[in-house]
Amino acid sequence: MNRFSYSKPQQVSEALQQLSDTGRFIAGGTNLLDLMKENVARPSQLVDINALPLNKIETTQAGGLRIGALVKNSTVAYHPDVERVYPLLAHAILAGASAQLRNMASTGGNLLQRTRCYYFYDVGTPCNKREPGSGCGALEGQNRIHAILGHSEQCIAVHPSDMCVALAALEATVHVSGPSGNRSIPFADFHRLPGDTPHLDTNLAPDEIITAVELPPRGFAENFAYLKLRDRASYAFALVSVAAGLELNGTSIGAARIALGGVAHKPWRCPEVEAALIGKPATEESYRMAADALLQGAVGFEHNRFKIELARRAIVRALSEAAAGVNAQ
Incomplete structure (x- = not known):
C-alpha cells in the first residue's frame, strides 16, 4: 500500500x-x-x-425521504419509513453483501462502488477502466459475470450494487456539493455507460461530494419485488437482478418501474418500456412483452450469453411477484 x-x-x-x-x-x-x-x-x-453531519434520515416537504450520504446500509434497510414506504429498497440492501459490510458501508459509498471485474482488480492484466488505452482483458477472457447491455469495445464491466438497482427503479435523486455549490442529479443520470471513457463511472465531478439521496413519495409499497439471481445464496454479486414496482388498477397496470442489475455498466432502465405497460393487463403475456423490449439489443460474449435468457425469465418472474403482492407486509 x-x-x-x-x-x-x-x-x-x-x-x-x-x-x-x-x-x-x-x-x-x-x-x-x-x-x-x-x-x-x-x-x-x-x-x-x-464526522460530517450527513448521517440522518429525514422526511422531505414533498413527502419523500432524504437519506444522508453517511447513513449506513443496515440503518437504511431497517428504518421504519423505508420498510413501510420503500420496502423495495430495504429488500435490495438486504440482498447485498454481508451483515458486517452493511454495518460499515455508507449510502454515498454504495453509489460509488467500482466494478468487480477480475481484470480491473488484477494490475497485471489490461483494463481500460483501470488504465485507459491498455485494452479490455474481459472481451476475449473470462466474461461470465459481464455486461450484455450498454457495453462498448472499451469495457464490458457491470455495476455491482444492489441498492442502486432499487434506487434507479424508485427514481431517486442524488444531492452533491462542490466548490461551485450544490446541485441535484437524477439517479438515471448519475452513473455512466462506458463508451470511450470507461474509467469514468459517474457524472460526479472529482471535487464534489455526495451529501444525500432523496426518494420521491411514490414507493410501490404494495406491489414490488427485488429478485437477485447469483451463483450462491449469500455474499455474491448478481448475475442478474430485477427491481420491479407496479401500481394496479384492478387487473390492469397503472404504473410500472423496472430496473436491472448485473447486466450493464449502470442500473438498466427503459422508461419507454415502462410506459408501454400502462393500461396493459397484469398478465405474463404483458411481462414477456416488457422483457423482450428491455432486452432488445442485448449481446453476450463467450461465457455470458446465458444471461440474456436468464434476464428475460427474471423480469417476468419479478413482475409476476410484484403484481401478486407476495412481498408486501
Missing part, C-alpha cells in the same frame, strides 16, 4: 477544501480499502468524512 496523508474534517466545506487532486474521500471504506490493498487505487490523501 502506498503512503498517504490523512485528515478528518468536521464540515462539508472543510472536506471540500482539504481534498487534493489525487486524494479520495473515505467513509466505510468497504470498497476503497480493497482497491488500495490491490494497488488498483493509490490515493496520496484520504479525507475521512465520517
